[in-house]
Every structure is written in structure tokens, then in C-alpha cells.
Amino acid sequence: MIMKSFLLSVLVILSACQNKANDKIVIGNFGSLTGAEATFGISTKQGIELAIEEWNKAGGVLGKQIELKAYDNQGKPEEARLSVEKLINVDNVVAVLGEVASTRSLAAAPVAQQYKVPMISPSSTNPLVTQKGDYIFRVCFIDPFQGEVMAKFAFNSLKLKKGAILRDSKSDYSMGLANYFIKTFEALGGTIVADEKFVSGDVDFKAQLTSIKNKSPEFIFVPGYYTEVGLIARQAREAGVKVPLMGGDGWDSDKLTEIGGAAVEGSYFSNHYTVEDPRPEVQNFIANYKTKFGTMPDALAASGYDAARVLLEAIKRANSIEGQKLRDSIAATKDFQGATGIITINEQRDATKSAVVLKVVGKAFKFVESVKP
């Protein structure tokens, strides 16, 4: 505690030394730019950069140029918390954008709430995130919906009745999503024959997979992040498990197919958007992103882009960067045409929008179906 107050006072002194020239509007971003979920942080940041660049070209917001301040949290919750502390106290940001992983959003949200600085998570889907306070928002759907989508897809579309679960006991996202999936799947009449766990950072999943294989499920639901999912897929095939794997938006990264190779072929996961969506908002975003960064944007990039645009629109509507006014303005977001769908912020400060189910084919993620809330 002494250490913490010391750190805080250092931060306050540092921030006092800062030149508070108000010629720019500073927006903060914190994410995993390195670590096992590095592509999440990098994609999100690039999406935000693109949105800011577009707005700056069009004259900025409230007559000022917009500047992005981004910090790497290395995929660690404690670093995420510290990043937000730094963004608010040292960099004096008007709002914070982040994180992707729910565990890290949950660690950082109380700080944003404490200082009454609005925080918008682009893609944290655990329902608890926005329950941390009335300054915490998200522009994506939540896990109860995502779990329901995948459970219905498995039961109704694929006609599978026996499932197994392999989830990450250290991740709020993974544990929550698995619970919601099981709830819907069992309510539909399916059975879960095995529920195994791993710990993020593990590399050996053979023991769990051997146990699962013995129960002969028709599919395995793995709500994890891409690095572990890729390794799990490989080891599943090596252990002789031939059934498809399924998962959530944590799968979305080009690293999934790099690590998983042929083992992830034919697997399904739910996501925020598909590059095959013909809407002009989506296709323009993809074209601009490709020109700027040279790669195809994944859903995390699209969500980052949307989060930044929702925030900038809100600043414009509020005609202010003052915390309370900005918060109310974000909360009033309605029918916003985003790259990841039409965003309306509901009373729980979550976005209600559709999810898509994608299938891994070669190195691409092919659109299978779209599910409305």
C-alpha cells in the first residue's frame, strides 16, 4: 500500500511536470503488444490508429487533432492496471480504449472507474467487465450470447449431440464462455461428456485430450486464445482425436493457422465480423486497412476501429471531453454503423449486435452463418 501511494505520488508529480498544452485530444490505448496474445494488442492498436488517422484527415474532433498514447501490458493483468493508471495520471487521456482479453479489462476497469475516465473495451466479452462501473463500455457482444450462438450452431446446424469442453482455468473469458455454452447446449438436449481444464501457458495437453478421447465426444469446445488453441488442435490430432474443434472470438488471429496448421482445418468459431460482409462500411475499412498496414484486418482490428470511432463520435456529439458529459454521450450511442455491425449501447453498457460463425478453411476463415441477438 505504501508502495502504491508512493507510485501514485510519483505519477502525480510527473503529470504536474507535463506541459498541458491543450492543442490536442489524447486518447489512451493499452493492450498486449507482446506475449502469447500479441496479435490481439497489435491488431486493436492498428484499428484504432486507422480510425484516428481518418478523423485527423477530416479535421480532427472539436477542432483539434487527435493523438494516440498506447502502452504494452505484455499480456499481464497487473501491467494492464498500471498502464491505465499511467494513461490517466501522466498522459491525461480523455478516454481509454482496451483490452481484448477479459481478464485484463477486469483488472484495469476499476482504475478508469475510480478516476471517472470513460473506458471502452473493443472486444472483451465477459459480462463482468462492464459491471465494474458506469464508465466502462464495450462495443462487442457478450459471452452469454456468444456461448448460445455456438451451442445452437453445434446442436441445430451440425446436429451434434455429445460435446466435450477443454477450457482455461486461469482466464475469465474461457471459464465464462464455457459455462454459457454448456448451459444452452444442455438446455437444447445435448450432453457434455467431458469437462477438462488447462492453464494458459501450458504446452502439454495430451493428458486432458486422452481423457476426452476416451469419452468419444462428437466435437470439442475449446474457448481459449489462439496460441493454446493451435497447440491443442495439433496435439488432439496427434492423440487421434478426429472430431471438429469449436471456439469463440479468441481464436481470431493469423497465428491460429500458423501454429495449428492442418490440425485446425474444418474447425468452427464465433466472431465479431467477417471479411466477406458486403456492407460498404466493412469493405472500405478492409481496403483502407490493407493500404495502411499491408495485411488483412482480423476482428480485433475491426473492433478497435469501431471502439475508436464510437468514442470520437461521442466526443463530437457531447461537444466536450469532460468525463461525465463524455460518458453520457457514449451511453447514448445508437445505430452506429460499424465495421463489426450496427452498434447500439444498451443499459448494461454492452453492444447488442450479431455474431458470425466462421469455418477454418486452409489459411482463411470462411463465413458459415450469421446469428442475430
Add this chain to the structure above:
Amino acid sequence: MNEFIQHTINGLALGSIYALVALGYTMVFGVLQLINFAHGDIFMVGSFIGLYFIRFAIPNAEPSIFTAIMVLIAAMVGSAIVGVIIEKFAYRPLRKAPRINILITAIGVSLLLEYGGQLVFGASPQFFPDILPRKLIDIGGDIILDSNQLTIFVMSFVLMQILSFLVFKTQFGRSMRAISHSLETANLIGINVNKVILITFIIGSALAGAAGVLYGVAYPKIDPLLGLLPGLKAFIAAVLGGIGNITGAVIGAIILGLSETYVAGYISSTYRDALAFVILIIVLLVRPGGLLGSKKIEKV
């Protein structure tokens, strides 16, 4: 029953990797009575040397035994060089200092490699490409034997035999054992102590490098903090078998690999890492010398 056999196969493969790392720990301890905490990180460095060798020297190589041997040799040579540098600059100047100084230096070297590694290789995990042609052999009853598991198992067994021969049947081994007994006396009777210790580090580090590559083949995700947990586990395996004892290190590693796999398969993977440390505590309480170790209690 089939499930049990499959768990056993997986556990043996995991244990073999621990064994390769544990051999290096045990050798250095046998000679210097030093727990080389940097050993797990040399294992990580070996893995990265293998990766960069594939990437820059043989980017288009097809997976084959030949490719694997080339990568293995590159990693072993590279790790041996790292081991020599560490011995020369970190441990040799402290040879006459109290044991605790050199132990703390070992921890320092370990941290240097881990965080220096993040600077050089980057903190994000990297993917280790396939270098061995892989075959899944169905040995009946839905039990699958992975050719990679077999390779790793055979490899650690062969290396263990070579080491035993080296230590117990050669002049060099005799010098090693003499130094282990008493460094001063060995020096007095004309053994070139520095040379023997240097060679010990070369062999130990080369083994760690080989283990690093085999680890990359088995679990193709590597990052600069990779050596941390396998390093600790291998250390526990070495203590379990009786540190300083070559056969003991392998037996300890196999026991650890098997019990971890059984725990993850039958109870819960949450307890997998805890188990290793529980084993360490029990061994230290009941048989401080380890399963095959001497009764003499060592202070570290």
C-alpha cells in the same frame, strides 16, 4: 486400461525431455557442487538457436532425419559456446569464493538470459517448424504412439548411456570424479581442474541445447521464458533421483513426467505444476539424498 497405457506413453515422452535437462544439472552439480540455475535458460537459448538456424541457414529444408540432426548439432554447438562464456566470465572468477556467491551468480545469469532473451528474440512466442517427419503409429486398441515421442525417448536414453560411459569408463571421467571428491586435492595431483570443469560445462550445455530442440519439436511454441518451468522441473527431477547421479536424474525425470501426466489425466491439470513441488518437499523430508543419491547431506 487403454487410456492408462496412452497416459503412460505420454508421460514417458514428457519425462524424457525433463531427463535431458536434468542430466546437465546433475553433471555440473556432480563436479562443482553448484546448482546451475542458468541451465534451464541455456535450454531456452538452444531452442532459439535451433529456430534461427532453420530460419536463416536452411529455410527450405524438408523435414527429415538429416535436417533434424543438422539443427540438433547447430543448437548443441551454439549452447556449448554460451555455456563456455558463462563458465569463463561468471563462474570461474568465483571458484574460490564461498558457495553462496556462485549460487547467486547463477540466478543472476539465469535472469540475464531470460530478460536479455526478450530483448534479442522478442517477448512474443514463436513457432518452431517441423523438422522431423512425423508418423502416428496405432499400436492397437486405439493407443497412438507418436514417432516424435519415440525419437525423444530413444535420444535421452542414448545420451544417458554415453554420459555414463564418459564418467565411469574414461580418463576424463576419472578426473571429473576426482574433482567432485575434492577440488583442491585434484589440483594437487596434477589434474587440470579448469579444463575439466570447462569440458563439463560444454557437455552439459550441449545436452541442454539438444533438449531445447527436442522440446521445440514436441511443443512447437517457444519464448524467452520457456526455460523457467522445465528448468525447475528438471531440477526437481535431479533432486528426486539424487543430484549428482546420472541414472538417478533420468529415473527422477521419468517418475516426474509420469506422475504429472497421470495427475492431469485423472485428477486435474490445475494440480500438475503443484505436484512437482510437492514431490520435491516430500523427497527433501524423507530422503534428502534422493532415490539413488548418497546419504551425505549437502548444504547449498
